[in-house]
Amino acid sequence: MDSKAAEKQLKELYNLLNQYNYEYHVLDNPSIPDAEYDRLMQQLIKLEKEHPEMIAPDSPTQRVGGEALSAFEKVRHDTPMLSLANAFSEADLRDFDRRVRQAIGDEFTYICELKIDGLAVSLRYENGVFVKGSTRGDGTVGEDITANLKTIRSIPLKLNESYSIEVRGEAYMPKKSFLKLNKAREENEEMLFANPRNAAAGSLRQLDPRIAASRNLDLFLYGIGDYGSTGVTTHSAGLDLLEKLGLKVNKERRKCESIEDVIKYVEQWTEGRPNLDYEIDGIVIKVDSLDQQEQLGNTARTPRWAIAFKFPAEEVVTKLIDIELSVGRTGVITPTAILEPVLVAGTTVQRASLHNEDLIREKDIRLGDWVVVKKAGDIIPEVVNVLVERRSGEELAFEMPSHCPDCNSELVRLEGEVALRCINPKCPAQIRESLIHFASRNAMNIEGLGEKVIGQLFSHQLIRDASDIYFLTREQLLQMERMGEKSASNLLSAIEASKANSLEKLLFGLGIRHVGAKAATTLAEHFESIDRLASTSREELLNVPEVGEKMADAIATFFENEEFEQLISKLKLAGINMHYLGQKRATLENIDSYFTGKTVVLTGKLEMLTRNEAKDRIEALGGTVTGSVSKKTDLVIAGIDAGSKLAKAEELEIEVWDEVRLLDELEE
Template sequence: MNEEHAKERILELRELLEKYNYEYHVLDKPSVPDAEYDQLMKELIELENNHPELHDDHSPTSRVGGAILDFFEKVEHTVPMLSLGNAFNDQDLRDFDRRVRDGVGDNVTYVAELKIDGLAVSLLYEDGRFVRGATRGDGTIGEDITNNLKTIRSIPFRLKDPVRLEVRGEAFMPKKSFQKLNAHREEEGQELFANPRNAAAGSLRQLDPKIAASRNLDIFVYGVGKLEGHSVDSHDESLTYLSHLGFKTNAEWKKCDNIDEVIEYVNGWQEKRPDLPYEIDGIVIKVNSLYQQEELGFTAKNPRWAIAYKFPAEEVVTKLEGIELNVGRTGVVTPTALLQPVLVAGTTVKRASLHNEDLIREKDIKIGDYVVVKKAGDIIPEVVNVITERRTGDETDFNMPTECPECESKLERLDGEVALRCINPQCPAQIREGFIHFVSRNAMNIDGLGEKVVAQLFKEKLIDNVADLYKLEREKLLELERMGEKSADNLLAAIEKSKENSLERLLFGLGIRHVGAKAAKTIAQRFETMETLMAATKEELLEVEEIGEKMADSIQLYFSKPEVKELMEELQSLGVNMTYKGPKLIKVEDLDTPFAGKTVVLTGKLSILTRNDAKEKLERLGAKVTGSVSKNTDMLIAGEDAGSKLDKAKKLGIDIWDEQQLVDELNK
């Protein structure tokens, strides 16, 4: 076959195989026998092998798995993938409904969907072609797992419309595939996966795509992150459009006219849950109108327009064999129950937090008791209660020690706190835990430094504080157990790269009490350099909106310590960046705009600007944009169909502008 005929046949086969693939894996309506599909695939593989110049990453043959990777690249999502707030009972759902109606009025409908228990992923399409797939990661930065996702046959390579699109989905392992995989692993003497969710996540985070290809994963696409080239006004419209494009969406979603219908849907699926061919761990409820979603906006962590109802945790009985003490990075000593291993909600549980001494007394927990264990929100194991009638008299009381289990320093209970603390700054456990926090994703983000590697570095006395991290030598790393040349090189490269981080990551990583990731960014933006921050007075710290008395005192106390000053000097000498690299903070007093220093609320449908554009422009001009109207609000920008916020602003006598006034002012 000459090249021209081969090209025609290859294109014909690719189109035909994708059609059959869509019919089988998305519509569940195969039009040809498996043998016919396999024969056509074999022909395509042979033709592509004979004509490598006609290679295409989007060929159906790429679904069998590509080359093995060295590591996963980090990628930024076009739109952040925020986690959802949780509801655990009917009242939580009614409270959610009340908050929604307080924000957008009573004319609201919802879409309820099954919450698939898998791995959240993002799929990016350019001109209708699949170009990238990534894990959720921390919501902003994920890992590029494109080659692994290509092996999921229900993910389309080409869409029916040439749109630019980022969609969210849940990759999962069907129950049958999970059972088959574990049966095979058992035969091979390998460790079994605890549940389909872990199996799916483990498959997609393999560096060898052929492993992912062998595990028969699937996906349901459930939402749009960004869409260009087509418009939709509601979530149910977006689900319908995603199906039109060729995506596999879960058909069990329902549009609900009120919260009572949502609760009826939730209760119905709690009963039918075991009959599904895949695992679900709850129901997701979303405000249907995209305009109302925009109106409701977000908190720092979650959208206000959606919530996840988590099914009641499975409860089991097991024996509490002992209590272990753990010292955290802030010195808090936490008792942990050591349990007879037991299966809870799909995973084997051996430990459960007991939180503090008061809880142990309140629940009358003794070593040797039979206890009821559940997973709070299907995630965190906890001891619910003791089965006292099963006591034999051999059980023993537990008493919290007076000394730190790690360094033997006296434990203290600070005013207003339940927890006991070790206040020795040289406590090895605190240093070790603080180090784990320093290298974590939201702090210095150093790949390859998990808890086991950190423990090894401490054990071999290669590190004593975080500055030692930047002095590690390749030869010493290679002496560590299970540390190969490639792992050592990758780790050193990640450490070197972390030197370039903006100041807020370093600030958060230092673990200053009361300073979280968000506060660290605000502080870094305000003071710009570590030197300026260290010299700041308490009054200057309190001028920053997010800093209160406790945080200001904590920051001053931290930087007043001689050992901290020495650490900062050492980090700087080792090349760690000490300056803020993000957008500069514009001082309100330097702005000559009607928005400088004003608290502004946006409401209604904007037709000239998007809400995000308006918010960014207002903040650039010195405004603080909030989501609700109060006596502290200075100005309301009202678009079309403005509702309760406009009424409230009129009652309070707040300055009200329409969108055109805003645009005219911005264009001056």
């Protein structure tokens, strides 16, 4: 086939496949069978292989992404992506309406839209072709995730018209995709995503676009960066334009003539949200007229012409079938409610922590009770209260046992503690939990050595303490259920890599009582080697900043124990690093870090760093990260949806940075 004929056929295939893709992923109304779409796609792939010089950036084959990136580039938004002020009640909505009327009078219309629970993104088209996509970031600067966004099939690579436009939307993971992803991760013994929003955000921030492509993400567009060249005069007309251009816009939007209509719309979707195949966490209400939006203007962080109504935590009723007891690595006995399966905030819940015996008594929880369940923070299931009026008289009071459910040792309640505790150091449950902790992400971070694998290795008596992990063989691993050659090789590589961790990771992994990740870093920096720490007296330990009497006693007791001494010897024999590999804080202080000696508070959602990463980097530069704002706070880092902590910082006139400013300072 000559080049002219090939070019013509390529254009025909582009148009056909883009049209069929739009019908399937945007209109949800395919006009051809999947097999026909696949046949045309294979035809296109074959033709592009024969004529690679003709592959266009908007070709349907360009959705799978290329090679993995080494990092995300920063992108500055042409128009800032502002966050929205929140409303939590009907009174808040009426107060918003009052403020709008005071500013622009009574002649205006609202436009209401579902608030999709996902990740805010910006898409840029030039002459109708998709050229760049980015995260919201701090609203001014985001990250370039173009390759990942191209994998979302509802995003057209070419618009129906040759517009140059920046549009905004919410990338999300449909409920079905979320359940499928978590099922696969559970089978692979990977950490589960807490909710679809986290799953979507995590997928779009993968450096390898093939991972994003495998996760079936979707996107709704909800706005235009700069309306100037569009000719539209209302937000609703802007949404109609986006649809005309071939972009996916949510169909459930509604114009409302009054705040009463807005409240009815909110009530409709407060009840109707479980029926959607995607998660929403509220309703966005905007003044429709663009001129009136401009007249109302913005505060420093939010527009005065829009507000987000946030749904209250969803509460459901189910039956409490049983109370199960588990033994933690420190011997604490934790009761867990076993529930009849029920859908709460988008996921099926069968278990909810009851924390301790006092809480069970306080709420008078009995076996067989009907209980109200919600997700605290829309993530962690908890029992809110008991429906006493639904009791039949057959419910049974629950009594905590006197002996450990795993090793049958007598339980004790230590002075000043609420929890019952097993103090038998040979308790199998404690040993198993301590092994899980040792391999966890914040400790030795041995990828692939999750709870199920450790459970199998422990039950087969292949590991009895942490050092045994480093003497596992390929033959032993292949005996395990669902452990193939590749999985065994990957796990052995991860175990080997963990030997090079810095001392603080090992100290945290050993599970010394009262020694958390921060204290482990402090100890590693101060003593530099495990031998120096092990030979240190209680008195010397108390001279270390942040080490109190309980921690000093726990550390000294740990290293005086003959069994733990043997464990350290075996870890040394396995080749585990026993020294601090980081740069000492005192040395960093000489760099004249901004954070040296300062108290910092992190609030809101960070998008470019995890909370732990930000905390670690600030503390490595001499700062102290705390959880609450007070007069002693020097700096607050405010991410997305920062709430009461930010308000208190502003009230106390404490310096506030966004995440981009933080990153700039850290890089310096």
